[in-house]
Amino acid sequence: xxxxxxxxxxxxxxxxxxxxxxxxxxxxxxxxxxxxxxxxxxxxxxxxxxxxxxxxxxxxxxxxxxxxxxxxxxxxxxxxxxxxxxxxxxxxxxxxxxxxxxxxxxxxxxxxxxxxxxxxxxxxxxxxxxxxxxxxxxxxxxxxxxxxxx
Amino acid sequence: xxxxxxxxxxxxxxxxxxxxxxxxxxxxxxxxxxxxxxxxxxxxxxxxxxxxxxxxxxxxxxxxxxxxxxxxxxxxxxxxxxxxxxxxxxxxxxxxxxxxxxxxxxxxxxxxxxxxxxxxxxxxxxxxxxxxxxxxxxxxxxxxxxxxxxxxxxxxxxxxxxxxxxxxxxxxxxxxxxxxxxxxxxxxxxxxxxxxxxxxxxxxxxxxxxxxxxxxxxxxxxxxxxxxxxxxxxxxxxxxxxxxxxxxxxxxxxxxxxxxxxxxxxxxxxxxxxxxxxxxxxxxxxxxxxxxxxxxxxxxxxxxxxxxxxxxxxxxxxxxxxxxxxxxxxxxxxxxxxxxxxxxxxxxxxxxxxxxxxxxxxxxxxxxxxxxxxxxxxxxxxxxxxxxxxxxxxxxxxxxxxxxxxxxxxxxxxxxxxxxxxxxx
Numbered sequence: 001x002x003x004x005x006x007x008x009x010x011x012x013x014x015x016x017x018x019x020x021x022x023x024x025x026x027x028x029x030x031x032x033x034x035x036x037x038x039x040x041x042x043x044x045x046x047x048x049x050x051x052x053x054x055x056x057x058x059x060x061x062x063x064x065x066x067x068x069x070x071x072x073x074x075x076x077x078x079x080x081x082x083x084x085x086x087x088x089x090x091x092x093x094x095x096x097x098x099x100x101x102x103x104x105x106x107x108x109x110x111x112x113x114x115x116x117x118x119x120x121x122x123x124x125x126x127x128x129x130x131x132x133x134x135x136x137x138x139x140x141x142x143x144x145x146x147x148x149x150x
Numbered sequence: 151x152x153x154x155x156x157x158x159x160x161x162x163x164x165x166x167x168x169x170x171x172x173x174x175x176x177x178x179x180x181x182x183x184x185x186x187x188x189x190x191x192x193x194x195x196x197x198x199x200x201x202x203x204x205x206x207x208x209x210x211x212x213x214x215x216x217x218x219x220x221x222x223x224x225x226x227x228x229x230x231x232x233x234x235x236x237x238x239x240x241x242x243x244x245x246x247x248x249x250x251x252x253x254x255x256x257x258x259x260x261x262x263x264x265x266x267x268x269x270x271x272x273x274x275x276x277x278x279x280x281x282x283x284x285x286x287x288x289x290x291x292x293x294x295x296x297x298x299x300x301x302x303x304x305x306x307x308x309x310x311x312x313x314x315x316x317x318x319x320x321x322x323x324x325x326x327x328x329x330x331x332x333x334x335x336x337x338x339x340x341x342x343x344x345x346x347x348x349x350x351x352x353x354x355x356x357x358x359x360x361x362x363x364x365x366x367x368x369x370x371x372x373x374x375x376x377x378x379x380x381x382x383x384x385x386x387x388x389x390x391x392x393x394x395x396x397x398x399x400x401x402x403x404x405x406x407x408x409x410x411x412x413x414x415x416x417x418x419x420x421x422x423x424x425x426x427x428x429x430x431x432x433x434x435x436x437x438x439x440x441x442x443x444x445x446x447x448x449x450x451x452x453x454x455x456x457x458x459x460x461x462x463x464x465x466x467x468x469x470x471x472x473x474x475x476x477x478x479x480x481x482x483x484x485x486x487x488x489x490x491x492x493x494x495x496x497x498x499x500x501x502x503x504x505x506x507x508x509x510x511x512x513x514x515x516x517x518x519x520x521x522x523x524x525x526x527x528x529x530x531x532x533x534x535x536x537x538x539x540x541x542x543x544x545x546x547x548x549x550x551x552x553x554x555x556x557x558x559x560x561x562x563x564x565x566x567x568x569x570x571x572x573x574x575x
Contacts, residue, residue, distance in 0.1 A: 059347070076354045079488045079516070080241075080261070080464075081444065083354030084361065084393070097346040103337060111342040114322060117550050117558060118304065118342075121517065121533050123351040124489055142489055145347050 031127060031140045033064035036149035038098070038116070044105065055109050057099035057116070059146050061127065062092050066137060069129035077124040077142060094127065098146040119146040178214030178233070181207055187377060188367050189215050198367040203378050204415055204438070205240075216256065220363040223415040223440040224460060229268045234258075235275060239359035242440040242462040243482060248294065255299060257282045259355050262462045262484050263289040263512075274299040283352035287323065288484055288514050288531070289566060300344060302352070305514060306531050306548070308564040309333070320344050323531055324548040326563035361386075361393055362444065369397070379410040380426075383418025383444050394418075394444065402426050418443035420465075421450045423475065429454075436461070436481075448498055449487075452477065458511070461485075469517070470498035477503055480511035480528065481567075488517030490534035491554045504539060512566040528568035 036059060043054040066072075074087040074094060099115035123145040129137040143149050179189040181201055189199045199219040207213055207227040216236035221227075225244045232246055235256035244260045246252045250269030254260070256276035264286040266272060272292065273284035284297050287305035294311035297303055301315045304323040313333050315321055325340040327333050332340045365384030369376045376382050380400050388395035398419035399406045407426055414435065416422075420443045422429065429435050436459035443449045449465040452475035461479040465471045469487040479485075487493075487501045496502060496519065504522035509515060512529040521539030526532055529546040536553030543549055546562035 076350065077489070078351050078354035078358060079486065080259075080355040081358035082393070083357040085354055085357045096350070100343050100345055101336060102343075107337075111336055113556065114558070115342050115345060117534075117556055118320070118322070119345065119347045119351065121488070121490065121550070123347060123354065144489065144491075145350075147491075 031063045031066065031129070031138075033062065034127075034140055034143075034149065035063075036061045036143055036147070038146075038148060040109070051105045052103065053105045054102045055100065055112075056097060057109075057112055058095045059098045061094040061125075061143060061149075063127065063140070065091060066129040066131075068131050069137065070132050071130045073128050073130055073136070075126050075128070075139070077126070079122045088130075094125075096145060116146045120144045178216050180211055181213055181215060182210035186210075187370055193217070193367075195364050195367055198363060200363045200366040200370070202366070202415070204440075218360045218363050220359045220366070222262075222362075223442070224438040231268075235273065237276075237356055237360055238273075239356070239362070241359075242442065242464070243438065243460045255282070255284065257284070257299075257352075257356050259283065259285045259352060259359070261285070261287045261290075261305070262464060262486070263460070263482050265289075265291045265293075267291075267293045270294055270296065272297045281317075281349050283349065283356060285352055285355075288486070288516070289482060289512050289529075291564075291566065300349070302344065302348060305516075305533075306512070306529065306562050306566065308566075315341075318344050320348065323533075323550075324546075324560065324562040365393070375410040379412035379414070380407050380416040381410055382408070383442075398443075400441075400443075402429065413437055414439040414441070416441045419449060421448065423451065423453045448500075452505070454479070455506075458483070469493070470500040471502075472496070472500040473503045474505040474507075474522070476506045478508045480509055480513055482512050483509045484514045484516075485509070486514065486516045490517040491551070492519045492534050492536045493517050510545065511568060529562050529566045531562070 039058050039060050041056050045052050072089045076083040098119050099112045101111050124142045126142055127140040179185055181189045184191045187201045187203050197217045199215050201221040202223040204223045205221045205225040209230055213232040215234045218237045220239040222242045225240045227246045229246045229252045231251040234254045238254050238258040240260045241262045243263050245265040248267030252266055252268040253271045255273030258273040270292055276282040281300040284299050285302040289306050290303050291308045295309040296314040298317040300317040302320040306324050307321045308326045310328050313327050315333050319341045321341050327340050332338045336342050365386055369384045382397040385394045385397045399408050400416045400420040402422045403425040420441055435457045438459050439461045441463045443465045449471045451473045455476045455478045457479040458481040460482045463485045465487040471487045489499045493499045501517055502519045504520050506523040507520055508525045510526055510528035513526045514531045516533040518532050518535045520537040523540050524537050525542045527543055527545030530543050531548045533550045535549055545568050548560050550558040
């Protein structure tokens with residue numbers, strides 16, 4: 001015990017003199033490169049001479065792969081509380097349908113903004129890496145579903 | 151009748167029943183006799199349904215409740231016949247009224263203050279592998295109508311007699327659906343299609359409330375006086391990483407307080423500036439009030455100017471509520487915590503109400519931040535917004551993201567009980 005304390009003190013003194021980090025402590029696995037975007041896809045068709053489209057908006061979350069992570073778990077926070085439901089993902093990205101419609105093309109995507117507003121108020125998600133030894137890394141920040149990040 | 155005929159009759163009966171929504175014909179717990187608050191009394195923790203002792207059931211012999219369901223404080227089950235499926239939840243001050251039968255299927259969510267008048271049907275018996283959940287939002291009103299499985303009615307909306315909100319559709323907050331065409335056609339501005347994200351939201355809410363059914367049952371079985379009045383919140387001792395790790399008591403004027411005989415429900419880690427004697431004054435605090443801090447984050451309520459009947463607060467894990475002094479809370483008003491751009495920079499992402507604010511009758515403040523002396527009119531919904539001091543939100547107005555990107559304001563199309571032309575608070 002006494003020796004260990006002296007060793008720590010010695011390492012501290014060395015680091016103070018050299019400017020080096022005294023001990024290489026295990027670092028939490030933090031998600032880097034985290035960003036969320038909205039991506040639209042459309043499928044056009046004609047009916048009775050009118051051009052229509054089926055459209056869909058996905059909320060897509062991407063992050064840098066974490067070295068050693070074998071999977072990523074997603075945990076959810078609803079407006080009614082923290083859910084014990086989780087989803088598992090082998091690798092980024094995470095895609096979730098957040099708006100859709102089927103209407104005349106000249107109308108655009110008339111309900112998209114309201115659908116995004118609605119889900120942003122109801123659901124948030126965190127992402128955590130699962131490492132090979134079963135341990136987990138640090139969660140990402142809570143992301144409001146349907147909202148671009150950062 | 152010989153055994154072959156009996157078997158055929160039984161098989162035919164099962165075939166007929168399996169195609170029906172939840173009905174009184176199905177097995178379920180009748181919340182009468184000893185089957186309160188745990189239904190049935192002998193259920194295992196993982197099968198039990200929990201009915202808060204303050205919930206009112208007028209005809210308990212004609213009510214059936216499936217497994218894993220949760221009925222929150224001051225819910226009123228007044229309809230003559232009620233069938234409630236499995237994994238269904240009725241939150242604070244929900245009302246089932248009217249005539250005929252109210253049938254709630256499996257995985258139905260009736261959020262705080264929702265009202266359903268019979269005859270009505272929400273959801274269906276669950277079908278494995280399909281989307282079964284149905285949702286009715288804060289202070290919404292389904293009157294003699296049907297909301298199918300995989301459908302939603304958002305906050306402060308109304309669905310009128312005979313209307314069917316079909317699976318795959320979502321009635322938007324504040325809308326009044328009066329024709330079937332409005333319920334079917336998004337182009338008419340009242341509904342939008344459901345998305346995978348909304349289904350995920352409903353699944354999450356169902357999990358939360360299943361946990362409440364189990365953990366309130368555990369809390370009750372540990373001590374029968376734990377589930378009334380001013381009392382503990384449930385906890386699983388940290389067994390689930392997403393649930394409250396410790397049981398907490400409210401702190402009133404600096405004193406940890408447990409009063410099981412109190413007429414209202416104050417639950418969990420709730421800090422109140424007022425003393426018990428002031429909170430016990432009916433001129434200050436009304437009846438059937440549920441301040442539910444189930445998930446353990448700090449929650450502070452300053453001195454109360456007036457808190458009217460059926461006020462509900464719900465604060466969640468990772469988000470708090472900070473209500474300053476001299477606030478007036480209207481009849482059936484709701485303050486609900488949650489993360490948003492308006493709250494994300496507050497400690498504990500708290501929903502905040504400034505000093506002297508007035509929250510009208512039937513009004514909902516959801517994950518927002520208001521300055522001092524704000525007025526939120528009767529029947530209004532303020533969601534994800536930052537309201538500067540002195541802001542006045544007129545009665546029956548939906549305000550989403552005020553002060554943030556994506557601001558939207560539009561009228562509530564029906565009247566939940568507001569005096570015409572008044573603030574109603």
